[in-house]
Amino acid sequence: xxxxxxxxxxxxxxxxxxxxxxxxxxxxxxxxxxxxxxxxxxxxxxxxxxxxxxxxxxxxxxxxxxxxxxxxxxxxxxxxxxxxxxxxxxxxxxxxxxxxxxxxxxxxxxxxxxxxxxxxxxxxxxxxxxxxxxxxxxxxxxxxxxxxxxxxxxxxxxxxxxxxxxxxxxxxxxxxxxxxxxxxxxxxxxxxxxxxxxxxxxxxxxxxxxxxxxxxxxxxxxxxxxxxxxxxxxxxxxxxxxxxxxxxxxxxxxxxxxxxxxxxxxxxxxxxxxxx
Numbered sequence: 001x002x003x004x005x006x007x008x009x010x011x012x013x014x015x016x017x018x019x020x021x022x023x024x025x026x027x028x029x030x031x032x033x034x035x036x037x038x039x040x041x042x043x044x045x046x047x048x049x050x051x052x053x054x055x056x057x058x059x060x061x062x063x064x065x066x067x068x069x070x071x072x073x074x075x076x077x078x079x080x081x082x083x084x085x086x087x088x089x090x091x092x093x094x095x096x097x098x099x100x101x102x103x104x105x106x107x108x109x110x111x112x113x114x115x116x117x118x119x120x121x122x123x124x125x126x127x128x129x130x131x132x133x134x135x136x137x138x139x140x141x142x143x144x145x146x147x148x149x150x151x152x153x154x155x156x157x158x159x160x161x162x163x164x165x166x167x168x169x170x171x172x173x174x175x176x177x178x179x180x181x182x183x184x185x186x187x188x189x190x191x192x193x194x195x196x197x198x199x200x201x202x203x204x205x206x207x208x209x210x211x212x213x214x215x216x217x218x219x220x221x222x223x224x225x226x227x228x229x230x231x232x233x234x235x236x237x238x239x240x241x242x243x244x245x246x247x248x249x250x251x252x253x254x255x256x257x258x259x260x261x262x263x264x265x266x267x268x269x270x271x272x273x274x275x276x
Contacts, residue, residue, distance in 0.1 A: 009134035024077035044082030066112035186247035
C-alpha cells in the first residue's frame, strides 16, 4: 500500500475500521495490488477507478466496493486530488452470516460476486457518523461496532430481521443480554464480549436485540448509563467524575448524550430536581 495513509480507527475481534487516504497522481493504471482479506470500502472523498481484469468500477461516495481476498486489481485516478475511503473489515463468520447468499460466490472462500453496489443516503450518513465519531473519540467500542454492522447490513441489502414479534427464546436472550450490561455499566463492552457471555454470534445478537427492544444494543446501554446518572446526580459535586465513573469518554460526551435524551444538561437537571 505504498503512498497510502492509513489510520486504524477501531480494531476489535468483530470489526476493524480504517480511514484510508491516497494522494492519487497517476491517471493510468498503477501496479497490481491484492487485498489480504475480504472487506468493504466506502469512498467518501475524491474518486478513483478500480480495474478487475477488463472490468472497471468507479469508486465514489454513492458506492460500496467489495475487495475480495487474494484478488488482484489495479487503480487509476482520472481526476486529480486523491481519494479517501472508510474501510470496513468484519470477522469472516459474521460477514458470511450477514451477506445475502446471492451476493456471494460459490465455494469455500468468502468472496463477493459483484465489484460494487450502490448505497442509499442513509448508508452514506452512517459511514460518516461512524468515521467522525471515531476520529473525535466520542464513540465507545460497542457503539462503533454496532454502527459498523448496521452500515454493512444497510449496504448489503434488506435487513434479515423484519418480524414484528419475537419468540420466547429470543426474548430470553435479550433479557440475558440486559443482565450482562447491567452487571458493569462503566465497562466498555465489545460486541464479541457480550455475545460470548450469552452464547450467540454478534450479528444475531444485534438483530434480535433490535427486534425485541426496538433500539440498538449500544443505545440501550447508553440509556442504562443515563438512568444511573439520574440516580447519582445528587451524590456528585463534579459531574465530570460522574460521567467518567459511568464509562463515558469525556464530560462533553456525557453531557451531550444526557441533553439529547432528557432535553436538558446534567447540571440543569440536577438544579431542577435537587435544588428547587
